[in-house]
Amino acid sequence: MARIVSTLYAAAVYGFIFLPVIVLVLFSFQATLFPIPPFTGPSLRWYEAVLRDARLTDGLLNSMLVAVATSALATLLGFLSAWGFARFHMPASALMRGLITLPLTVSYLIIGMGLLILFNWIGIPKSLITAGIGHVVINLPLCFAIIYSQMGDHQANVERAARDLGAKEWQVLLLVTAPMLWPALFASFFLSMTFSWDEFVIAFLLTRFDTTLPVEIWNLLRAGLNPKTNAVGSLVFGVSIVLAIVFELVAFRKRPA
Amino acid sequence: MSAGRQSLAGWASVSPALLWTLVFFAAPFAAMAAVSLFPKDGGGFSLANYTQFFANPSYWRALTNSLEVTLIVTAVSILLAYPFAWILAFVVPERWQRLALMLAVLPFWTSYVVRSYSWLLVLAEKGAVNNALIHLGLLAEPIQLANTRAATVIGFVHFFVMLLTLTIFANLKQLSPNYRKAAADLGAGPIRSFIHVILPLTMPGIMVGAFLTFVLAIGDYITPQILGGNNELLMPQLIMMQIGRRGDFASASALSIILMAVVTVAYLLCARWLKIERA
Incomplete structure (x- = not known):
């Protein structure tokens, strides 16, 4: 009895x-003008429409560019600061660490608003770069927290050994610490990528002409229900699934100890 | 290394991240606070943007709407996700669990704007749900599902059920089966064992998920805008309206700060369960 209830639930x-995912993907193959029942496909006309739409393909490239660049920067800043806090006795360390993780608890909308006002005030025009700055703000605390949590004392011993053998500080970081921490670095970079790739409100507030894919999809939405939105949504879903599988294979692959 | 060089290396490694946070997070926040005190109508320094919030019923309504929707979403998501996570952790055979969990969070990977749009398709007047109900003879005429508060709640719950399933599942899997055995040995039935043993031990997973749900839901603009429409405004919609339609940064800043204060209170209430520590 309990088994049946469990299965049903x-x-x-x-x-x-x-x-919603099934409805989204199914009606992306709709042959007629509206993505509502009855299903009239399968047809690829809306996928062709997406690929011919320069705004969407540009948005896709912009999104990739912003995701890769901001994730790399957030991971680098997170790694350096995590290493600094774990290896050196810093004054007011807890306070500074708290400051770096603070943006985690603030809504993206508010972070975007603050940057909009600041940039507006000092006269920096909206662009992919301003949106990218916002993406680093939201991802840096995450990268810091992930990498900091993986900084153990055994790595400090290996670092000390490298220094004793004559390695310079930057060599220790690049050739000893970073390779030892690569799962954390990879996880940080990858999670940042997925957050940046999907982020809407900061990009919406901080870009103008060139913008990211979520904002272009939003613009498309204003035209109402349209199978083209289904098609682009399904494509993005497909890309994300591929990324997720790659992440799963790379991060959780059993490595020889 | 000498002590002086050591502290230099320390500062050199932490200062880029610190500076970034100060310049692009703390400074914007300070700018926002400053701007909020100088209302758009001119007249210099004034608390008008804050007092209007308490004086203008439609602004106040946006906050209570937001709180109501967010609390409903958090409660419904926990109630749906907990039994689901339980089934995944204890009923599904061990070797299928990983696959079952991955499937359960697969729609996580749909784009966030697209996810709300997908629900619009499902809930539209001629959409899948109305269509199915009419075909089954349960409805004569389509009913309005989109552009309602219920639609907003459904869109949110969909996302947060996945999130909470993950946090609660992780928590349940960490529990030693001995707890349940010990409770049973001491004479507790399944219900007492759950209420007095399992539930308290899974509170951290619930609270982490609940806090994330609260923070992410109360600050979200897309879901209520796409699914709820403009019938009732939530805080993020009100804030975006101040910027978009009225170009009133001062008022938008004040509203953002009020929203942030609400989130801070929630954080303080959950703080004992939320800790980021070194392993």
Whole structure:
């Protein structure tokens, strides 16, 4: 009895979780003008429409560019600061660490608003760079927290050994510490990528002409229900799934000890 | 290394991140606070943007709407996700668990704007749900599902059920089966064992998930804007309206600061369960 109830419950929750995704992907193959029942496909006309739409393809490239660049910077800043706090006795260390992780608790909307006002005030025009700055702000605390949590004392011993053997500080960081921490570095970079890739409100507030894919999709949405939105949404979903599988394979692959 | 060089290396490694946070997080916040005190209508320094919030019923309503929606979403998501996480952790055979969990969070990977749009498709007047209900003979005429508070709640719950399933599942898997055995040996039935043993031990997972849900939901503009429409405004919609339609940065700043104060209170309430520590 309990088994039947469990199975039914799990099936219902899976149904709820998958319903919108199934509707999204199914009606991206709609042959007619509206993504609502009955299904008239399959047809690839809306995928062709997406690939012919320069705004969407530009948005896609912009999104990739911003995601890779901001994730690399956030991971680098997070790594350096995590190493500094773990290896040196800094005055007011807890306070400074608290400051770096603070943006985690603030809504993206508020972070974006603050930057908009600041840039507006000092006269910096909106662009992909200003949006990218915002993305580093939201991802840096995450990278810091992940990498800092993986800084153990055994690595400090290996670093000391490298120094005793004559390695300079930058050599220790680059050739000893970073390789030892690569799963944390990879996780930071990858999570930042997915957050930046999907981020809407900061990009919406801080870009003007060139913008990212979520903002272009938002612009498309204002035209109402349209199978083209289904098609671009399904494409983004496909890309994200591929990224997730790569992450799964790389990060959780069993490595020889 | 000498002590002096050591502290130099320390400062050199932490200062880029610190400076970034100060310049692009703390300074904007200070700018926002400053701007909020000089209302758009001119007249210099004034608390008008804050007093209007308490005086203008429609502004006040936006905050209570936001709190209501967020609390409903948090409660419904926990109630749905907990049994689901339980089934994944204890009913599904061990070797299928990883796959079952990965499937359960797969729609996480849909783009966030697209996820709300997908629910709009499902809930639209001629969408999948109305269509199915009419075909089954349960409805004669389509009912309005989109552009309602219920639609906003459904869109949010969809996302947060996945998130909470992850945090609660992780918590349940860490529990030693001995706890349940010990409770049973001491004579507790399944219900007492759950209420007095398992539930308290899974509070951290619940609270981490609940806090994330609260913070992410109360600051979200997309879901209420796409699914709820403009019938009732939530705080983020009100803030965006101040910028978009009225170009009133001062008022938008004041509203943002009020929203942030609300989140801070929530954080303080959950703080004992939320800790970032070195392993």
